[in-house]
Amino acid sequence: xxxxxxxxxxxxxxxxxxxxxxxxxxxxxxxxxxxxxxxxxxxxxxxxxxxxxxxxxxxxxxxxxxxxxxxxxxxxxxxxxxxxxxxxxxxxxxxxxxxxxxxxxxxxxxxxxxxxxxxxxxxxxxxxxxxxxxxxxxxxxxxxxxxxxxxxxxxxxxxxxxxxxxxxxxxxxxxxxxxxxxxxxxxxxxxxxxxxxxxxxxxxxxxxxxxxxxxxxxxxxxxxxxxxxx
Numbered sequence: 408x409x410x411x412x413x414x415x416x417x418x419x420x421x422x423x424x425x426x427x428x429x430x431x432x433x434x435x436x437x438x439x440x441x442x443x444x445x446x447x448x449x450x451x452x453x454x455x456x457x458x459x460x461x462x463x464x465x466x467x468x469x470x471x472x473x474x475x476x477x478x479x480x481x482x483x484x485x486x487x488x489x490x491x492x493x494x495x496x497x498x499x500x501x502x503x504x505x506x507x508x509x510x511x512x513x514x515x516x517x518x519x520x521x522x523x524x525x526x527x528x529x530x531x532x533x534x535x536x537x538x539x540x541x542x543x544x545x546x547x548x549x550x551x552x553x554x555x556x557x558x559x560x561x562x563x564x565x566x567x568x569x570x571x572x573x574x575x576x577x578x579x580x581x582x583x584x585x586x587x588x589x590x591x592x593x594x595x596x597x598x599x600x601x602x603x604x605x606x607x608x609x610x611x612x613x614x615x616x617x618x619x620x621x622x623x624x625x626x627x628x629x630x631x632x633x634x635x636x637x
Contacts, residue, residue, distance in 0.1 A: 457482065503566075
C-alpha cells in the first residue's frame with residue numbers, strides 16, 4: 408500500500424506541484440487549501456505524514472492545526488512555510504512538528520526529509536522494549552509512548568518523550584546537542600541543534616516541581632543530562 412501524504416497549503420500551485428512530484432515518487436497524495444478542510448481530511452484520510460503550511464486562511468493557521476492534530480495523533484508533521492523566523496520554527500516544534508522546511512524548498516531535499524521522518528516514526532513503532540523507566544514521581548514507557556507524573560498520564564509529543572527516555576536511560580551522563588540529535592532524531596536528521604533546546608525547554612515546563620531527586624540539567628558549553636541527586 409502506498410504511503411499517504413496530506414498537503415495543507417493555501418497556494419493551489421504548491422499543492423499541485425507537491426501532488427504531481429510525490430505521486431511520481433509512489434506516494435498517495437491528498438491536498439487541502441485551508442486548515443478546516445485539512446483537519447477534516449486528516450481524520451478521514453488518516454495520512455502517514457502531513458506537509459503543513461503555517462499561513463492558512465479561514466481562522467485556523469498552521470500552528471492551530473498542528474496543535475489539534477497532536478491532540479489526536481502522533482503521525483509525523485513537517486511544516487512548510489515562507490516564514491524564516493526563528494520564533495516560528497520554535498513554536499512549530501513546541502507544538503509537536505517533526506521538522507521544518509522553508510519556502511522556496513528543493514524538492515529532493517523535501518523528499519529526503521519526508522523519508523527520514525517516516526523512517527524514524529516507523530522504527531519507533533517496531534520497537535518491542537516494554538521496560539518502563541521509573542524515578543520518584545516519574546514513569547516513562549517507550550513502548551507505550553506514555554509519560555506519568557505523580558501517577559497521572561501527561562500529554563507529550565513523541566519526540567519529547569524519546570528525548571526524556573534517552574536522557575533518563577543514561578542518567579548522570581552528559582550529551583552534546585549533536586549527540587542527542589544523532590541518538591534521538593537520527594543521523595539523517597537535517598535540522599539544527601536548536602531543536603534540542605526547544606524540546607528540553609518544553610520538558611522542563613512539564614517536569615517542574617515533580618521531584619527534587621532528579622532534574623534535567625544544562626552543562627554549560629557542553630549539553631544536557633538527566634541528573635540524579637545523590
